[in-house]
Amino acid sequence: MEPWTVVLGLLGALTAGVLAVYTASLLLAPPGTLEAGPFLSGARPREHALSRFHVRWYTVTLLFLAFDMEMVFMYPWAVVVAEVGVSAVVEMFAFLGLLMAGVVYAWREGALRWA
Amino acid sequence: MREAAAWTPVALLGALGALALGAAVLDGVLVAGPRRGGAADPFREVARLLVQQRRRTLLADTLLVRTGVYGLLLVAVLAGVVLPLGDRPVADLAAGVVWFNAMEVCAWGALWLTGWGVNSVYPLVGGYRFVAQGVAYELPHMFALITAALGAGSLRVGDVVAAQRGLWFAVWMPVALAVYLVSAVAMAFWGPMDGPVAPDIAGGVRAELSGPDRLVFQAGRYTLLAVVAAAAVPLFLGGGAGPVLPPWLWTSLKTVAVLALLVWIGYGLPTVRMDRFMWLSWLVLIPAALLQLLVVAIVVL
Amino acid sequence: MGLSAWLTRHAAARPRPIVVTAPHGTRLRLLTEAELSRRGWRDARSPAGADLLVVCGTPADALTRAVQVVWTETPVPRALVELRGDPRPGRVATALDDAVGRLADARSQHLDAAGRANAPAPLPHPDSEGQDGGHGGEHDEGHSEGHGEGHGEGHSGGHGHRMGDPGGVPMARRGPDRDGLALDRLHVPLGPVLVDWPAGLVVETVLQGDVIQRARVEVAAGLGEERFWDAPWLAALEGRHVPRGEAARRRAASHLDSLGRLLSVAGWRGAAAESRRLRDRLLWERPHEGLSRGRAGAEVSRDFTGFARRVRRSRLLGWMLRDLGTARPAPGRAVPVPGDVAASLDRWLDETGAALEDLGDRSPLGDSEGPRGPVDERPSEELLAVLPALVTGTELAVARLIVAGLDPDLDQVRPAREASHG
Numbered sequence: 001m002e003p004w005t006v007v008l009g010l011l012g013a014l015t016a017g018v019l020a021v022y023t024a025s026l027l028l029a030p031p032g033t034l035e036a037g038p039f040l041s042g043a044r045p046r047e048h049a050l051s052r053f054h055v056r057w058y059t060v061t062l063l064f065l066a067f068d069m070e071m072v073f074m075y076p077w078a079v080v081v082a083e084v085g086v087s088a089v090v091e092m093f094a095f096l097g098l099l100m101a102g103v104v105y106a107w108r109e110g111a112l113r114w115a
Numbered sequence: 116m117r118e119a120a121a122w123t124p125v126a127l128l129g130a131l132g133a134l135a136l137g138a139a140v141l142d143g144v145l146v147a148g149p150r151r152g153g154a155a156d157p158f159r160e161v162a163r164l165l166v167q168q169r170r171r172t173l174l175a176d177t178l179l180v181r182t183g184v185y186g187l188l189l190v191a192v193l194a195g196v197v198l199p200l201g202d203r204p205v206a207d208l209a210a211g212v213v214w215f216n217a218m219e220v221c222a223w224g225a226l227w228l229t230g231w232g233v234n235s236v237y238p239l240v241g242g243y244r245f246v247a248q249g250v251a252y253e254l255p256h257m258f259a260l261i262t263a264a265l266g267a268g269s270l271r272v273g274d275v276v277a278a279q280r281g282l283w284f285a286v287w288m289p290v291a292l293a294v295y296l297v298s299a300v301a302m303a304f305w306g307p308m309d310g311p312v313a314p315d316i317a318g319g320v321r322a323e324l325s326g327p328d329r330l331v332f333q334a335g336r337y338t339l340l341a342v343v344a345a346a347a348v349p350l351f352l353g354g355g356a357g358p359v360l361p362p363w364l365w366t367s368l369k370t371v372a373v374l375a376l377l378v379w380i381g382y383g384l385p386t387v388r389m390d391r392f393m394w395l396s397w398l399v400l401i402p403a404a405l406l407q408l409l410v411v412a413i414v415v416l
Numbered sequence: 417m418g419l420s421a422w423l424t425r426h427a428a429a430r431p432r433p434i435v436v437t438a439p440h441g442t443r444l445r446l447l448t449e450a451e452l453s454r455r456g457w458r459d460a461r462s463p464a465g466a467d468l469l470v471v472c473g474t475p476a477d478a479l480t481r482a483v484q485v486v487w488t489e490t491p492v493p494r495a496l497v498e499l500r501g502d503p504r505p506g507r508v509a510t511a512l513d514d515a516v517g518r519l520a521d522a523r524s525q526h527l528d529a530a531g532r533a534n535a536p537a538p539l540p541h542p543d544s545e546g547q548d549g550g551h552g553g554e555h556d557e558g559h560s561e562g563h564g565e566g567h568g569e570g571h572s573g574g575h576g577h578r579m580g581d582p583g584g585v586p587m588a589r590r591g592p593d594r595d596g597l598a599l600d601r602l603h604v605p606l607g608p609v610l611v612d613w614p615a616g617l618v619v620e621t622v623l624q625g626d627v628i629q630r631a632r633v634e635v636a637a638g639l640g641e642e643r644f645w646d647a648p649w650l651a652a653l654e655g656r657h658v659p660r661g662e663a664a665r666r667r668a669a670s671h672l673d674s675l676g677r678l679l680s681v682a683g684w685r686g687a688a689a690e691s692r693r694l695r696d697r698l699l700w701e702r703p704h705e706g707l708s709r710g711r712a713g714a715e716v717s718r719d720f721t722g723f724a725r726r727v728r729r730s731r732l733l734g735w736m737l738r739d740l741g742t743a744r745p746a747p748g749r750a751v752p753v754p755g756d757v758a759a760s761l762d763r764w765l766d767e768t769g770a771a772l773e774d775l776g777d778r779s780p781l782g783d784s785e786g787p788r789g790p791v792d793e794r795p796s797e798e799l800l801a802v803l804p805a806l807v808t809g810t811e812l813a814v815a816r817l818i819v820a821g822l823d824p825d826l827d828q829v830r831p832a833r834e835a836s837h838g
Contacts (some may be wrong), residue, residue, distance in 0.1 A: 003206035007196055010124035010205060014192050017128075018185055018331055024165055025327040030529030034170045036489040038235030039322055039462045041618075042482025042609040045173060049236045051588035051600035054625030057247050060393060064250045071257050071755040075213050078265040082415050090414045096405055103397055112394040143458070147684060148693070151456025156430060166420055166522075168491035168529050171466055174583045184687030236604050240626045240812060245809070258692065307683070307732065314611060315681045315816040318461035325464040326490050385733045386683025388813055 059111035063103060070099055123205040127195055134341035134370065135334060138378050145382040151166075165332040165372035172323045176232040183228030184328050187335030190225060195342045197272045199349055201363030204272065211272040213344060216257060219302055222339060223249045226304070226320055228312060229332070233323040241319025243407050245311035247389040248301055251396040252308075256298035262291040263350040265411050276354030283353040287414070290407040292351045293399055298365035299343035299377070303336070306381025313386050344374035421522040424493060428519035431495070432460035433468040436483055438638025439613035439826040441473015442645065444499045445615065446673070447474055447508045453689075455512070461611050463490040466516055474500045476831075479608050479616065479636040486609045492529035495519045501502050522811040591622070591629070594809065599624045606815070612680045614819065616826040617800075619807065626812045631804040635829055643827040645670040646791040652781040653792065660777035665713075668771040669698045670787035671764040672720075674823040677729070678761060681820040682736060713775035720772055724765045726790050737761060737783040741818035756765070757821035788825055796824040 040046050055061075074092070081088045106112065119300035120136020139157035147153025171177065196218075197204050197211035202310040208214050223246055264270050266288060275284075285292045301308040324332055348354060348369045355362025433452060437445040448470055452459075460466035463486050470482055487496060495515040499508060518524065581587070588600040606619040616638055622630040643650060648663040672695035680688035697716050727733065740757040767787075789795030799822045806822075807815040 003208070006121065006124055007193075007206050009121070010127065010192065011189075012195065013124060013128060014189065018188065022327045024297055025167075025169065025330075028166050028423060029326060030168045030492055030526050032168075032529070034168050034491050034529075034532060036170050036172060036323075036463070036491070037485070038172050038233070039237065039464070039486075039489060039605050041234075041317075041319055041605055041613075042479075042485045043605045045585050046483065046603045047586050047588040047601075048174065049229070049234050049239050049588075049602060051602060053239065054593065054597075054599045054627070055243060055246075056149055056625065056627070057250070057389070057393070060250050060397075061248075063397075064254065066525070067254050071254075071261075073197050074257070074261050074266070075210070075270060079268060079270055081265060085416060089409070089416065090149045091350060093405075093409060093412075099407070100402065103401070107394060107398055109135075114225055114390060145457035146458050146689070148689065152430070153456055153458070156458060159427050159430050162423040163432075163493070164429065166423045166493065167467075168493075170491045173585065236602055236623065243626070247498050309683065312812075313683055313813070315460050315609065315683070315813055318465060321465070322462040329465065361579075362556070381685075383686045384684065385679070385687075385730070385736055387732065388736060390811070391736060 005101065059114075063106050063111065066102065067099060070095065076110040117229070120203065122340055123200060123203065124129040126200050127205050128192070130200060130367075131192060131195055131338050131341050131345075132288045134306070134345065135337035135373055137371070138337050138340055138374055141375060142381070145239050145379070146249075152281070160333070161330060164326055164333075167326040167329075169235040169327070170325040171199045172233050174233055175234045175323070179228045179232030180324075180328060183225045183230075183232060184324070184332045184335065186225030186228065187222055188220040188331055188338060189335075191335055191342050194339075195345065198342070198345050199272060199276060199354055199362075199366065201355055201361070201366060203400050207271060207273045210270045212270045212275070212350075215272075216260055219339070220249070220253065221300065225335075229324070230311075230320045235323045237316040237318070237322045238320045240316050241311040241313070241322070244313075244389065245304060245314075245320070246307060247393075248304065248310060251389055251393050252301035255294045255396055255400040255404050256302065257399065258408060259295035259298065260350070262288055262404065262408050262411050263295075263326075265408065266416060268415065272349050276349045276356070279353040280356060283351065283356075285353075288351070288407055288411055290403050291411075294404045294407075295347060295351065296373075296377070297400065299347065299401045300380065303340040303377075305336075305340050306376060307384040307387045309381070310389065315386075340377060341370075341374060343379045344377050345370045348374050425520040427437060427467075428493065428516050429514065430455075430457055431468040431519055432458055432466050432607070433470050434460050434463065434466045434486075434611065435470045435472060436475075436479075438471070438473030438475040438479050438640075439616035440638050440640030440830070441500070441615065441633070442825075442827060443642060444472035444503055444508070445502055446644070446663050446696075446699060448499065449510060449692065451508045453696060455694060455800050458797075463487075466490055467519060468497065469494070470497045470499065470512075472499050473615070473729060474639040476637040476639055478618075478634075479638060482563050482608050482636060488532070493519050493522075493525040494528070497818070512747040515737045526699050527538075591624070591628070593624050593782065595597060597746060601629065606819075612820065614824055614826055616829075617819070617824065619803065619815075619819070620806075621815075623812070627811055628807050628812065628815050630665065631783045631807045633800050633803050634802075635831070637825060637831045643791075643825075645788070645825055646828065647779060647788045649791040653784055658781040660779050661779050663776050664771040665698055666772040666776065667787045668720075668768045668775075669695050671771070672698065672770040674728075674820075675761070675764050675768070678757070678764075678820040680793050682733060683818050684730075687723070687727055687730075693719055694723065713772065717769075717772040717775070724769060724828070727761070728765065733761075734758065737817065737821075740814055741810075741821055757817050758821075760821040788823075788828070791828075794828040794830070796826065796828040798832070799824040800826075800829060 038049060077092050140154050143153040143156035194215050196206050197208055197214050226245045227242040230238040259383050261282055263275055266284050267275040300306050304311045312321055321329060321332055348366055355366045358367040435448055469487055475483060495518045497511045497515045499511060588602055590598040591601045593599050602623045604621050604623045606611045606621060607617045616636045618634040618636050620632045621628045648658045648666050652658045672691050676688050676691035679691060694716060700713055737758040784791050806818050
């Protein structure tokens with residue numbers, strides 16, 4: 001059997017299971033939906049929580065993006081190192097060294113601290 | 116690619132369900148204390164959530180919430196697709212390690228959607244905490260996975276298991292296993308890394324979930340924990356290898372051991388805040404993982 | 417339906433409680449927590465996950481309203497337990513069993529639900545608006561904030577860029593932050609109904625992201641007179657004979673309670689549970705045959721030594737709690753304020769260890785140094801006064817740790833006095 005068929009079958013079974021849970025809740029729980037405000041320790045909301053959230057660690061995400069792009073190269077590299085030999089190791093670790101230098105720079109600039 | 120078998124999806128769902136339930140029972144026993152009947156708590160919780168009134172917060176985006184909640188469970192199960200159950204997984208993909216990584220990264224989106232969709236402060240804070248946590252742990256995690264793949268010279272999980280016939284990877288790449296376990300705990304937002312669902316923000320992402328939403332979310336959380344524990348076995352602990360017993364039994368025993376360890380860690384350590392942890396993951400975990408990678412690369416040459 | 421009723425009964429046997437305490441209800445809270453721990457019921461963190469709401473003490477108006485709001489947010493099956501007045505032994509257990517009975521009654525729960533489902537979402541309280549007017553004004557785009565009542569009714573009120581308020585609640589407005597940016601602000605009150613939070617404390621915060629920009633302390637008062645943690649010293653001040661051992665026991669229990677709360681906020685479930693178990697043993701364990709009071713105290717002392725060693729040795733905890741709340745006392749105050757969380761942790765561990773050595777001391781109590789300081793000086797009022805300065809500019813997790821590290825006892829706070837302005 002094709003692997004993808006099996007995976008689709010798995011997805012189907014899982015979806016059916018989750019739908020069964022929701023159906024069971026429809027049958028067993030009291031009808032209707034409770035409209036309840038967000039939990040604010042006993043107060044009513046004064047504004048919606050959906051708002052622009054100040055993510056103070058955004059510099060780390062830029063650093064993460066750089067490394068993540070490099071990861072795209074690392075996965076195939078792991079497969080071919082044994083064949084290509086020393087040059088593969090040297091080149092990849094030189095690349096990683098450069099990136100780590102960037103990380104150290106970011107650390108010294110305080111990008112990893114935001115509290 | 117080997118022929119996939121039709122019984123494997125059922126086996127996977129059954130195994131993950133059993134592991135998730137076991138983790139929940141163990142957690143219940145730890146929290147309630149010895150001899151306080153905590154073992155039955157997960158079952159009572161399921162019963163309660165099935166009969167609990169459905170709840171909606173003010174102008175919540177129900178589609179996003181349901182997508183996030185279902186997505187968490189979905190990515191956990193999909194990530195387990197490449198893990199061998201005994202001698203074969205559901206789908207032994209040629210790039211199985213990459214698939215595993217890609218699936219569990221989707222959990223970031225699932226959790227954040229849940230936190231955003233309910234339109235409430237504490238889940239929103241929890242969702243952003245998880246993204247911060249993701250950025251912190253993901254790179255050490257990827258390096259640990261690559262180290263295992265490098266040791267086997269292949270990205271197929273079956274080959275990684277086969278390469279450990281002589282010696283488990285845990286023995287000669289222990290740093291990679293340690294980094295993997297730390298990142299596994301962080302990925303499943305469990306234990307010391309439970310910032311997104313922490314008690315100090317009133318339960319975080321799941322603060323406003325009730326009824327079937329909460330049930331699917333909890334199922335997803337425990338399943339994700341079970342999957343990351345189960346993935347440690349083929350990648351670092353030799354898969355089904357072992358004397359006397361059949362492979363599926365060995366896999367189960369090893370998975371249960373790792374899972375029990377993770378659950379116990381979750382009970383016994385304080386929550387780690389990302390503003391303190393970030394420099395550790397970037398400046399200690401990544402270099403350690405890189406050094407381990409170098410050692411393994413030299414050995415493999 | 418048969419299955420639904422069976423599931424309801426099955427779930428009702430071990431409900432998940434939220435315990436709300438009013439000031440002067442500490443004794444009831446401790447009895448409740450001991451009973452819940454004995455039964456092994458697992459706490460809920462928010463009303464969506466709870467089915468039992470236990471109110472300890474007699475709340476006054478503000479707290480009653482808060483409890484009412486949380487009660488309406490709790491989905492069915494649900495039960496409310498109100499414990500007030502003088503606790504007779506076994507009364508808590510009876511009330512909890514009663515609640516279990518009500519939770520198991522599927523029919524009445526369904527009737528409860530039928531009366532509430534699909535009701536329109538409640539609008540914000542009109543009297544909760546406009547509280548910021550007294551704080552030097554908000555600087556929102558240069559408009560003065562003399563009137564706060566424009567929020568709830570959905571009219572633009574001169575702020576022409578707003579499109580009205582979806583669901584009757586406005587979108588978040590912007591305000592300056594410490595870096596000069598204009599960021600969305602959320603008004604989030606911490607407390608009074610919050611798990612692991614001092615009873616009756618309300619910290620009205622303005623949150624930008626998860627950083628607290630402004631904080632103001634209010635007290636959600638409770639009716640009553642009892643100051644549980646200070647009781648032995650107050651009795652001694654009145655002239656009654658109180659053995660030192662009793663006072664030491666109360667002090668140790670108070671610190672264990674504070675430790676349990678701090679460890680729980682820090683996320684260390686195991687140590688928090690252990691601390692609370694030790695506290696319950698100290699407070700409520702009755703000596704039985706074969707185990708004298710002295711021996712029981714010695715056992716607690718021994719268990720505590722192991723617990724304290726584990727907590728002190730935890731490098732992860734030390735790393736997380738380091739340099740938090742290092743006090744920036746308000747100008748004009750000469751008294752150094754213990755805002756440092758790690759220092760509080762050490763102090764509690766040390767003092768509890770010392771107090772557990774003195775449990776058998778029968779000599780009369782002479783001083784008035786209670787667990788939080790001199791009992792006649794009401795040190796918690798000082799703590800509430802410096803609290804806003806300590807939490808402003810910190811993120812939510814750190815603020816919760818700071819409050820847990822201060823652990824003010826609102827039984828000591830006099831009701832008519834407004835504790836602080838931000």
